[in-house]
Amino acid sequence: MGNREDLLEGAKKCLREKGYDRTSVRDIATTAGVSMAAIGYHYGSREALLNQALFALLDEWGDRMGRVLPPAEDGRAAARDFGRVWESLIAEFFEHPELWLASVELFMQAQRQPELREALAVGVGHGRRGMAGIVENVPEESVPERSARTVGMVQSALVTGVMVQCLSDPANAPTAAEVLEGLRGLVAALD
Secondary structure: OOHHHHHHHHHHHHHHHHOOOOOOHHHHHHHHOOOOHHHHHHHOOHHHHHHHHHHHHHHHHHHHHHOOOOOOOOOOOOHHHHHHHHHHHHHHHHHOHHHHHHHHHHHHHHOOOHHHHHHHHHHHHHHHHHHHHHHHOOOHHHOOHHHHHHHHHHHHHHHHHHHHHHHHOHHHOOOHHHHHHHHHHHHHHHO
């Protein structure tokens, strides 16, 4: 790998270990084994590098989540498979809390940086499409726009809410079974 790739990998490692706000230019450069000046040369700023690293980590996570379930023969994800998705999600929140805290920090940073907000909006759109693909058990590129705007949006909102609950109060974090029971209760209330 070259310096650019080394910096991206170093930033990803720092995000996992220290989070967004606590990662310094020196941390990234030391982890990557390159000079601090290389960050400015290749990425322009610490923030630009951390943003790209966080988007890359979230993409990698999305790819892992997409592999949680093998394609169903009937083209639909059964309730037990949806439960496995939630078990995997909740496990991820506990295994990599720094990643999820960094995603919240990214949201906060985007409120003050219009260019980051635009990139985040694109990322959220991709995330919705990916979530709809997982729920509907279809390839992401096959997800209709309406499914991304409905199924993907609701699943993304649920994931974010459960993630915040897991990180805020780990001792009382929801389980996959509770999430499914809650969803069934909501559907019953709608009927």
